Amino acid sequence: MASSKNLSRFWEWGRKIICVGRNYADHAKELKNVVPTEPVLFLKSPSAYVREGAPVLMPYYSNNLHHEVELGVVIGKGGKDIAQASAMDHVEGYALCLDMTARDVQDQCKQKGLPWTLAKAFDTSCPVSDMIPKETIKDPHNVKIWLKVNDILKQEGSTSSMIFSIPFLISYISRVITLEEGDLILTGTPKGVAAVQEDDEMVAGIDDIISMRFRIKKQV
Ligand SMILES: O=C([O-])CC(=O)C(=O)O
Ligand SMILES: [Mg+2]
Numbered sequence: 001m002a003s004s005k006n007l008s009r010f011w012e013w014g015r016k017i018i019c020v021g022r023n024y025a026d027h028a029k030e031l032k033n034v035v036p037t038e039p040v041l042f043l044k045s046p047s048a049y050v051r052e053g054a055p056v057l058m059p060y061y062s063n064n065l066h067h068e069v070e071l072g073v074v075i076g077k078g079g080k081d082i083a084q085a086s087a088m089d090h091v092e093g094y095a096l097c098l099d100m101t102a103r104d105v106q107d108q109c110k111q112k113g114l115p116w117t118l119a120k121a122f123d124t125s126c127p128v129s130d131m132i133p134k135e136t137i138k139d140p141h142n143v144k145i146w147l148k149v150n151d152i153l154k155q156e157g158s159t160s161s162m163i164f165s166i167p168f169l170i171s172y173i174s175r176v177i178t179l180e181e182g183d184l185i186l187t188g189t190p191k192g193v194a195a196v197q198e199d200d201e202m203v204a205g206i207d208d209i210i211s212m213r214f215r216i217k218k219q220v
Contacts, residue, residue, distance in 0.1 A: 007092050008131045010074050011051065013182030017044035017126055018173055019070075019099055023162050023188025027068075030191045039164050039172055042116050044099075044186075048126035055217035057124045058198065062102035065196055065216070068189035069147040069155050069204045071140065072097035073166055074131055075183040082174040087167035090179065094137050096129035096145070096206050097186050098214070103195070127202075128184070129212045136209060140166055147204040149196055157190025 007013075021040035022028040028035045050056060058065045076092025099120070106119035137143060140159060147155040164172070169185060196202065196216045205211035 007074065007076060007182060010095070010131055010182050010184060011049040011128055014046040015180055015182035015184070016177070017046065017048060017184050017186065018177065019044060019120065019186040020164065020169055020188045023164055024157060024190045025163060026157070026161070026191035027189050027193065030193070035163065039169060041173065041176070042120055044121045044126050047123050048121055050124040050127045050214070052129075052212050052214065055124070056098075056100055056127055056202070056214045057217055057219040059102055059118070059122045060219045061118065062105050064102065064104040066101045066103045066193045067147055067149065067154065067196055067202055068099040068101055068193050069145050070097045070099050070186045070189050071143065071145055071159050071206065072128065073140070073170070073185040073187060075179050075185070076181055078178065078180040078183075080174055080178045082171050082179065084167040084171045087170035090170060091134055091166070092131070092181070093134045094132040094140060094206070095184065096132075096204055096210050096212055097184070098127040098147075098202070098204060099186050099189060100125040100127065101193070127212065127214050129210050132206070132210055137206070143209070144207050145190065145204070147192070147202060149194070149200050149202055154194055155190055155192035157192075159187070161190060162187060
């Protein structure tokens, strides 16, 4: 069945999910982190993907699951050492993504100097929308990403506030990690991250281009 795979269903490719942290100064500050001078990178497992219709699960070891709405960039053409000038040629499209974060676990990891895997990479930690064709978003550095919980607006930010641009991130990441078609880059979240509870409903969107909804359930 591998031949039936289509990049429009990038989440089925099982490729890398590369996340950028602290790419919005307002969010770095709300968590009392310094505003970075170089991108902060971490990874999620491909098993983190979850699609509308399935629940987002609170890991059994966390009591403080946070939403982070982010613009995702779907890689269409792989590469290593990609120049910023040609970086956008490697983009197939975009996706609306959530970087679900077990904040209590992340805080413990930070204190102990341990990696964030348990806080960031658990199953269902990466809800994703359908792929948005590249042509639909003419300027990915000028769209509004937003998220509501139970109809209350929690996050709303413009991608114009990103510290590191998409071409910069593609170039920077590809010096370290070879990019492959089907990879996804999460470009960071604006301020307003907060906890969700069992049975809460999150609705997120990119302007009025796309929206998606997910319900929170506890891992059993
Ligand atoms: O956990 C964090 O604060 C880092 C992060 O993912 C983001 O800024 O989007
Ligand atoms: Mg994030």
